[in-house]
Amino acid sequence: MSYEKVSQARNIIVGTKQAVKALKSGIVMELVIADDADPNVTAKVIDVAKEMNVPITRVDSMKKLGKACGIEVGAATVAIIR
Numbered sequence: 067m068s069y070e071k072v073s074q075a076r077n078i079i080v081g082t083k084q085a086v087k088a089l090k091s092g093i094v095m096e097l098v099i100a101d102d103a104d105p106n107v108t109a110k111v112i113d114v115a116k117e118m119n120v121p122i123t124r125v126d127s128m129k130k131l132g133k134a135c136g137i138e139v140g141a142a143t144v145a146i147i148r
Contacts, residue, residue, distance in 0.1 A: 076094040085145040100128040103142030
């Protein structure tokens with residue numbers, strides 16, 4: 067379900083650092099996190115999302131999340147923006 071949401075979203079930001087910047091600027095509607103991503107990588111973006119009251123959706127696979135974004139590599143974090 068969430069993979070479909072990511073693949074159908076018009077505006078996404080892929081990557082943890084870019085997602086943190088987008089969260090701080092207030093343009094993120096939803097954050098998608100891959101469960102198989104390194105928790106050290108995703109911890110900060112999850113904390114910022116909670117601070118900003120942005121809904122967090124979890125998916126099982128970085129590889130599938132990257133594919134849903136149209137990239138050849140896995141994605142730990144995807145922000146769906148306004």
